[in-house]
Amino acid sequence: MNKINQMTVIGGGIIGLSAALRLQSKGVQVLILEKNTIGSGASLGNAGHLAMEQVYPVADPSILKTLPKMLLDPLGPLRVDWRYLWHLMPWMLKLVGNMRPMPFQRIHETLTSMNAEAYPAWEAFIKKWQLSDLVHIKGSLLVAETEKSLAKLKKHGQQLCAIGVENEWVSAKNLQEREPAISASQLGGLFYPNTGHVVDIKELINQLKNKFLLLGGKIEEEMNVKALYKETNNQVRIVSDEKYFLSNNVLIACGAYSKKITEMISRIKIPLDTERGYHLMLPTEKSRLSIPISSADRRFIMTPMNSGLRLAGTVEFAGLERPPNMQRALNLLSLANPMFKQALDTEGNTPWMGFRPTLPDSLPIIDRKDNVYFAFGHQHLGLTHAPYTAKIIESLFFNKPPSLNYKNLSIDRFL
Numbered sequence: 001m002n003k004i005n006q007m008t009v010i011g012g013g014i015i016g017l018s019a020a021l022r023l024q025s026k027g028v029q030v031l032i033l034e035k036n037t038i039g040s041g042a043s044l045g046n047a048g049h050l051a052m053e054q055v056y057p058v059a060d061p062s063i064l065k066t067l068p069k070m071l072l073d074p075l076g077p078l079r080v081d082w083r084y085l086w087h088l089m090p091w092m093l094k095l096v097g098n099m100r101p102m103p104f105q106r107i108h109e110t111l112t113s114m115n116a117e118a119y120p121a122w123e124a125f126i127k128k129w130q131l132s133d134l135v136h137i138k139g140s141l142l143v144a145e146t147e148k149s150l151a152k153l154k155k156h157g158q159q160l161c162a163i164g165v166e167n168e169w170v171s172a173k174n175l176q177e178r179e180p181a182i183s184a185s186q187l188g189g190l191f192y193p194n195t196g197h198v199v200d201i202k203e204l205i206n207q208l209k210n211k212f213l214l215l216g217g218k219i220e221e222e223m224n225v226k227a228l229y230k231e232t233n234n235q236v237r238i239v240s241d242e243k244y245f246l247s248n249n250v251l252i253a254c255g256a257y258s259k260k261i262t263e264m265i266s267r268i269k270i271p272l273d274t275e276r277g278y279h280l281m282l283p284t285e286k287s288r289l290s291i292p293i294s295s296a297d298r299r300f301i302m303t304p305m306n307s308g309l310r311l312a313g314t315v316e317f318a319g320l321e322r323p324p325n326m327q328r329a330l331n332l333l334s335l336a337n338p339m340f341k342q343a344l345d346t347e348g349n350t351p352w353m354g355f356r357p358t359l360p361d362s363l364p365i366i367d368r369k370d371n372v373y374f375a376f377g378h379q380h381l382g383l384t385h386a387p388y389t390a391k392i393i394e395s396l397f398f399n400k401p402p403s404l405n406y407k408n409l410s411i412d413r414f415l
Contacts (some may be wrong), residue, residue: 005218005245005248007031008251009032009250010225010253012032013042014386015389016253017038017205018208018387019375019394022393022394023393025215026394026398030212031217031220032219032220034219034223036221042357045352046312047310047312048197048303048312049196050137053140055115058380061104076299077298081316083318095360098361106408110363114381115384116164122388129208134204135199137195139191139193140195142295143170143182152296157169166192183339186339197303223243228252228261229265230265234371236248248371249373250265255355255357256272258357258376265372270359273317276324277314278324280311282349284347285308285344286308287304298336320355324353329352361413363377364389367396367412368397373396
């Protein structure tokens with residue numbers, strides 16, 4: 001057993017690492033326990049997009065009309081493993097329930113508020129930790145290739161402007177000027193200036209880890225936490241395969257693996273499930289694009305990185321145990337190639353699969369219960385919300401009211 005820490009963070013992904021670094025920089029002695037290695041899970045394989053423009057829930061009522069087509073399309077953005085369907089059904093019913101007008105609007109307003117806070121939080125984070133060479137706030141594009149999609153996109157842009165989400169219309173000509181490699185099949189789109197992308201996620205994680213260690217933080221990797229218990233003195237006993245730790249406070253931030261230990265310590269049943277996300281990395285395509293481009297028609301994203309072009313964005317529901325279906329990653333190439341004037345070079349490509357933790361109301365749990373803290377369930381917005389989540393955790397730790405009315409993020413909403 002190690003000495004008692006002020007805060008133990010379970011999970012060394014971008015959420016847990018950001019919160020740990022922020023607390024450590026404020027003089028809190030922090031220990032991170034990571035199941036594998038720091039930043040090796042969903043954080044390593046995400047799309048790298050700081051998606052401040054994504055202010056709507058994961059699913060809306062319009063998806064119900066296209067759901068059968070999406071499920072039958074081998075290149076479609078959604079797949080459900082039929083063997084997992086029975087387990088998934090309660091979660092899906094809650095998801096559909098949140099498509100009703102009142103909960104949908106509440107979720108939308110909460111995400112809008114969070115994303116508005118995420119932008120300055122990232123700016124401050126970049127400045128404080130000297131990350132400007134790794135995180136570029138240069139905007140992103142959402143493009144369309146049919147007249148019908150184009151009309152929807154224009155309307156969407158107007159709706160976003162009305163709620164303060166800045167965007168500008170980009171004509172086909174302007175799109176060609178911005179990104180010359182893009183095919184003329186792309187008829188135009190929206191440019192979001194207040195978004196960005198990470199050009200080297202592995203190095204970002206590495207730098208944050210090193211800064212945390214230099215400040216005196218401690219890390220234990222290959223620590224598979226199995227149980228949490230409250231001691232009689234209110235300290236938390238954290239039990240792994242080989243060790244146990246005592247901590248004055250604990251933060252559960254282990255993404256898709258947060259459900260079991262959260263229920264153990266809180267006695268609240270959490271409807272957390274996993275969107276298995278895939279990406280395909282093309283290492284020779286380092287200069288094809290200058291900023292991330294998403295397709296409204298093809299429902300995926302392409303992000304330029306120092307190590308190549310990352311194609312990402314599919315969703316698969318099959319749980320945590322089944323092996324990855326890497327054909328999902330390879331399918332992304334068939335979606336991407338028609339968007340370019342010349343086919344992409346696939347030499348040395350590497351597929352990847354990871355687990356996005358998603359709750360049926362599309363909102364994370366960021367909360368505190370006595371000396372137990374929670375920060376998980378960020379769905380597609382984990383990277384986007386990481387610095388702001390860390391800011392909320394700091395406020396909760398020092399008993400200061402967060403800038404956001406975070407009641408919609410409370411764990412009590414699942415009582």
